[in-house]
Amino acid sequence: MIKNGILGQPYLDNPTLKTVSLSLSHSANMACVLVFPQNIIMGIDIEEYKDRNYEFLKKSLNDAERNILFSSGLLNMRGFTKLWSIKEALSKCTFTGMRSPMNIYSINSVEVCSDGVTTGTFKNFNQ
Numbered sequence: 001m002i003k004n005g006i007l008g009q010p011y012l013d014n015p016t017l018k019t020v021s022l023s024l025s026h027s028a029n030m031a032c033v034l035v036f037p038q039n040i041i042m043g044i045d046i047e048e049y050k051d052r053n054y055e056f057l058k059k060s061l062n063d064a065e066r067n068i069l070f071s072s073g074l075l076n077m078r079g080f081t082k083l084w085s086i087k088e089a090l091s092k093c094t095f096t097g098m099r100s101p102m103n104i105y106s107i108n109s110v111e112v113c114s115d116g117v118t119t120g121t122f123k124n125f126n127q
Contacts, residue, residue, distance in 0.1 A: 043092030
């Protein structure tokens with residue numbers, strides 16, 4: 001059974017699965033779950049590209065992040081959504097979700113790979 005922890009984070013309440021953790025995400029009619037060993041911290045997020053979120057997502061990024069997106073050719077709704085999703089996945093690793101100040105999740109670099117996968121690093125998390 002999936003329950004909520006003290007910070008609202010999901011956890012498996014099953015004595016036979018004590019060494020397993022999970023991360024959940026949903027958006028519109030999509031949902032996903034990532035199950036992983038408890039000694040590894042992981043987070044997952046999925047988002048739809050919605051034009052109505054443009055201004056909110058744009059404001060959620062700092063100047064350095066907008067410059068990173070510009071130099072990566074992603075200064076658009078797709079780029080804003082990708083960075084938001086990356087930040088939200090990290091926030092799940094800290095078990096706080098997006099309740100912490102946004103600058104904690106600042107993006108340091110972004111690279112778009114030839115297969116379209118976007119990777120990056122964080123300013124405050126070097127793992």
